[in-house]
Amino acid sequence: MNSNELIDTPADAIAAVVHADPYPYYDSLRRGADLVFDERLKLWVAAKAAVVEQVLAEPRLLVRPLHEPVPRAIAGGSAGDVFSRLVRMNEGEAAHTRPKLALREALSAVPLDAVADRTRSLARAMMPRDADGLSAWTFELPVSVVASWLGFDDAQLPAVAEQIGRFVACLSPLSTAAQIAKAHEAAAVLVEEIKPLLAEANGRGLAAEVAEQARAVGWTDADGLVANLLGLMSQTYEATAGLIGNAIVALLRERGKRPSDIAAFVDHVARRDPAVHNTRRFAAEDLSIAGASLKQGDAILVLLAAANRDGDRQFGFGHARHVCPGQAMATTIAAAAIEALLNAAPSILDQPLRWAYRPSANARIPVFHHQGPNA
Numbered sequence: 001m002n003s004n005e006l007i008d009t010p011a012d013a014i015a016a017v018v019h020a021d022p023y024p025y026y027d028s029l030r031r032g033a034d035l036v037f038d039e040r041l042k043l044w045v046a047a048k049a050a051v052v053e054q055v056l057a058e059p060r061l062l063v064r065p066l067h068e069p070v071p072r073a074i075a076g077g078s079a080g081d082v083f084s085r086l087v088r089m090n091e092g093e094a095a096h097t098r099p100k101l102a103l104r105e106a107l108s109a110v111p112l113d114a115v116a117d118r119t120r121s122l123a124r125a126m127m128p129r130d131a132d133g134l135s136a137w138t139f140e141l142p143v144s145v146v147a148s149w150l151g152f153d154d155a156q157l158p159a160v161a162e163q164i165g166r167f168v169a170c171l172s173p174l175s176t177a178a179q180i181a182k183a184h185e186a187a188a189v190l191v192e193e194i195k196p197l198l199a200e201a202n203g204r205g206l207a208a209e210v211a212e213q214a215r216a217v218g219w220t221d222a223d224g225l226v227a228n229l230l231g232l233m234s235q236t237y238e239a240t241a242g243l244i245g246n247a248i249v250a251l252l253r254e255r256g257k258r259p260s261d262i263a264a265f266v267d268h269v270a271r272r273d274p275a276v277h278n279t280r281r282f283a284a285e286d287l288s289i290a291g292a293s294l295k296q297g298d299a300i301l302v303l304l305a306a307a308n309r310d311g312d313r314q315f316g317f318g319h320a321r322h323v324c325p326g327q328a329m330a331t332t333i334a335a336a337a338i339e340a341l342l343n344a345a346p347s348i349l350d351q352p353l354r355w356a357y358r359p360s361a362n363a364r365i366p367v368f369h370h371q372g373p374n375a
């Protein structure tokens, strides 16, 4: 990044995700029409809270294109198999509504105080010593907490976190062929490692709780259950790294000032500089919405990070039927992680840290380093 980029306007709503300060640009998009077609991106763009809300609530706008339920690049392998069963990537009673209910019920029963304790103790054990270590920590800590809660032993956590990192790498349009090959391998390994968590004798963690809720709601697809337990870890991985990372950036900008209420500080970051900047929806049929006429197959880029600044509502965890069921867990983990960093002596936050954003089309995740300009 050169210094000019610090003041440039982002080229488009996808470049905005990793721009140093995309928020004035998002403000300008909100002042425009309700839905605007970006010719270069070939996407409709929604930035206003009312429009984002309407788009996410519209049943004819789906999380996947009708004719490509699994991205072509990963279809046919283990990662594609997992992807095809995730609630995040499906609509309808059998593959979304019912499994989502089981996940939501199981996650809402998680005792958040105990999650915070587990996070603090893992955070201390994994405490980073330098900028590279800090970047890795923002990913490994939250996924380790969720893996631990699912029922994995402490000794398994580093390998599980690494495999989730490999799996997630295939989900981006920026993935390489080598990353996709590794993601298939990782998915196959993770599926086998998750199965024992569901055995009666091991029925102590969140995995067993989800299985119990699955029985209660009549969700009978065993492969779907395993895929969605993997999904809880993959959904955690980048998004929570982004929330922790963006909270660290906010602390570095306010050097020396310790927030009096860390949970409130993390909630503020989640709204003002969120981890997930956008999501997408695809028209299942020709339809009119927010004054625009969409054709079947048209895609909408839904700017959650722009809508977050339009009134008081929080859109950073989505809205309506696909809303994130992990918000409370994510913010609890992030707050406990930040607390552990602030309490460490010496704290890495006392070192001169800089950051740039990891290339991504939707997630804003800082990578820390010791020299050079900030992104």
Ligand code: HEM
Pocket (backbone or CB within 6 Å): 063, 087, 088, 089, 100, 103, 146, 231, 232, 233, 235, 236, 239, 240, 243, 275, 276, 279, 280, 304, 315, 316, 317, 318, 319, 321, 322, 323, 324, 325, 326, 327, 329, 330, 331
């Ligand atoms: C800061 C961290 C997180 C952020 C910003 C975040 C954000 C989101 C967003 C925006 C969505 C909706 C996507 C859409 O509608 O297109 C979503 C869905 C989801 N999230 Fe999260 N998430 C976070 C952490 C977590 C965690 C920790 C878990 C699980 C333990 C989780 C589980 C899920 C699941 C299962 C879905 C799919 C829900 C559905 O499709 O019905 N997330 N998340």
